[in-house]
Amino acid sequence: MPIYEFECKRCRHVFERVMKVDEKCDRLPCPACGVKNPRKLVSGFYTNAWSNFLDTMERKVSPHKFK
Numbered sequence: 001m002p003i004y005e006f007e008c009k010r011c012r013h014v015f016e017r018v019m020k021v022d023e024k025c026d027r028l029p030c031p032a033c034g035v036k037n038p039r040k041l042v043s044g045f046y047t048n049a050w051s052n053f054l055d056t057m058e059r060k061v062s063p064h065k066f067k
C-alpha cells in the first residue's frame with residue numbers, strides 16, 4: 001500500500017499515513033490537533049520525478065538552453 005503525506009488544514013502539522021488507494025482521507029484525524037480532513041500532499045519522490053521528467057523534456061525540445 002502506498003504511503004501518503006498529509007498536511008493539517010488547521011495547525012499545518014505534516015504526517016504520513018499508509019492508505020488504501022480507494023480510502024478517503026476526509027475522516028483522517030490530525031495526530032497533533034485532531035482536526036479531520038487533512039490536505040493530501042504530493043510526495044517528494046513524485047515531485048522530483050516529475051521535475052526531472054520536465055527537465056529531460058525541455059533538454060530535448062530546446063537543447064540550446066542548456067549549453
Ligand SMILES: [Zn+2]
Pocket residue numbers: 008009010011012013030031032033034035
Ligand atoms: Zn492539526
